[in-house]
Amino acid sequence: MSDIVTVQEAVTAFEPWLEPTGAELDAIELEMPVIAAEVALLDAQIMTLDRPVSELDARRIRRARRRVLAARRELANRTADLDTSGVGA
Numbered sequence: 001m002s003d004i005v006t007v008q009e010a011v012t013a014f015e016p017w018l019e020p021t022g023a024e025l026d027a028i029e030l031e032m033p034v035i036a037a038e039v040a041l042l043d044a045q046i047m048t049l050d051r052p053v054s055e056l057d058a059r060r061i062r063r064a065r066r067r068v069l070a071a072r073r074e075l076a077n078r079t080a081d082l083d084t085s086g087v088g089a
Helices: 002-012 022-046 054-086
Strands: none
Touching: 022 054
16 A cells, blocks of 8 residues: 555655745745856866966866856845845835
8 A cells, every 4th residue: 555655755755836936936036146156166166176376276166256246236235235125015
């Protein structure tokens, strides 16, 4: 009997109501610059795992870190603007 329940859960795991909502997709879209900047930073760090870090690698990592911070700042400012836009309305 437990096998039937397990199979049923696997089959119903992909129901349409489990898809992301429009609001969730909008939130992901809003965070995409941060995600892309973090992926670029991770790529720069991965490139230095199997070799000594050169000056060029160090610059690439510093630039990627600055891009992550800038993207996070922009996201924080945008979400703060969205939060305060309803104030006084």
